[in-house]
Amino acid sequence: MRQARPLLESLLAIGVGLIAGGLLMLPFGYHPLRAYQALFQGAFGTPHDTLETLAFATPLMLTALTFAVGVRAGLFNIGAEGQMYIGAIGAVWAASFLSLPPGLHLLVATSVAILCGALWSLAPALLKIWRGVHEVISTIMFNWIAFHLAMYLAIRYLAEPGRAERTRPALPTARYPILAEGSTLTAVIFVAVLFCLAVYFILWGTRLGYELRLVGENPEAARYAGVRIGWALLWSFLIGGMAAGLAGASQIIGRPPAWSLYATLGNVATLGFDGIGVALVGRNHPLGGILAAILFGALQHGGRFMEYHAGVVSELVRAVNGLIVITLAVPELWTMLRRRLSR
Template identity: 40%
Template sequence: MSRKLLNISIPVISVLLGLLAGAVIMLVSGYDPIQGYSAMLSGIFGDEYYLGETVRQITPYILAGLAVAFAFRTGLFNIGVEGQLIVGWIAAVWVGTEFDFPKVIHLPLAVLAGAAAGAFWAFIPGLLKAKYRVHEVIVTIMLNYTALHVTNYLIVNVLSDKQDKTENIAETASLRSVLFENLTDLSRMHWGIIIALICAIFMWFILEKTTTGFELKAVGFNQHASEYAGMSVKRNIILSMVISGAFAGLAGAMEGLGTFGYAAIKGGFTGVGFDGIAVALLGGNAAIGVVLAAALFGGLKNGALNMPLEAGVPNEIVDIVIALIIFFVASSYFIRWIISRLSKKGAK
């Protein structure tokens, strides 16, 4: 089996093993796995509303996955996507509520504000990594909590009058569309899916087709060799984190300008940023892989909501399935070994 085919087959096998293990857990727990998975599929593709909600769920997963994957491809571990998403969310909503412009100006400005906020939040660990060799994992994890509490403070004391949520954004800053509402029976699907797909193309292009992308990957692979070749290691580390943070900030902007239309006090993390790590892992840190993995995760998450209604199966089962898929992806060495053994036997 070729290396390329092997790399593609491992995520597919991991997903199938995760679904199979989930079916076994349902059986052991006294539920019918056929009914459970049928209800989940109905919650994804059952009608126009469910399909629209699934696409809406996929949108931030694509961007969060791209944020993690871009950093991974350049030798960095951005575990702070959740925090960057949160600050991007509140920045986009702030522009959406505080300014009064025509839509052609207001909406792009709000989207760019979300990207800029996420980029700035990622710039901090990038700078500390580049100048002082402070490990980005530690800084990004701490900044997640900083983002959560700072944004909660801003919502209560700056963006609202001691309320637990901001005003709704102006219609001129909204990603929602009458077209999508009519097509998907009033679901919350919005134009963010187009932005997410454009970002996936952008990531592929910059990493695979540009000198900047080559330098970013080279620095991630070997900093000493890159420096010897005349590349600026510090600049590329910071640039990588800034681009990664911009993707994460855009994920927050999609939630603030599209799905919800406001920012509210959060008792905990949204989870989207952390799920982005799993999306990137399953997608092999490639742009097209991230899109496909986000489609799977978004479908599983949205379809899970229908499982208790139609089959009586707790939707927590899907969380277990997702965890098992991640486990099998992480166990890719073992899967590779099994495939190679089977290939050798088949060749004899």
């Protein structure tokens, strides 16, 4: 019964969020049931819509993992946004400038993006371990540094000749195969899910994961037990950086039709911050993050149908989606607050 409690709380929160969103629509003259029907049909009404929902969900699984692993180690790591930008830049360079055989090229481009994300997470990790700099401050600063650095590299060195709005597209040998004709979902979703499963195994099936979670639950007990606190924190940042770097790659070599990075970073922007909400809805659990990401994907993709078929204005659609997300995040926020106060 205790293990089912988070699921029951999430289902209750979904119900409350839907009711709250419906109440928000009523004063503006919209029919909540008709709007939610359009939302559901837009997200899962056809196989194509379901695939698109999963395409929207794929990067969010990974950016949610960045925040979730940090929380498990007692950190408030909000650096997924910047780490994702750098991962995307790494994917652009490896996928468009290197010439390698198929398969190997895809593996190299993915690995370069993961490595770039991990390296970008290293600086705030060392600032935290060596100098005690709070991770919220350092990761926010590095997010902005990454944003402007990525734009500079995209425009100055990686731009497609004759096209000012995007970088050079990934070569066909570095692209994940599309799963269905006319869909933007590629095989990168399997890599994202496997990565989440691997992190779940690390957290609950290895000594490193146990030490990492112990540091998050009780640093003093961890220190008394001989756990190297700095080592656990470092691995938390690195795992989060790898996840964010893979998220950046998923939008470059795993999301048509562009197969490139927009000069404004528009196809990756905000996905790192969205991952914080996904992690909270998923109770900061790698597997819960997968389900929460699918829910977010449904809200993003299906929300457009609320506007097209139910007539709900786009601003109100975003407000309703935000209200649902807030109500879903409240249980985990309360858990985190209670844990922090108990310390």
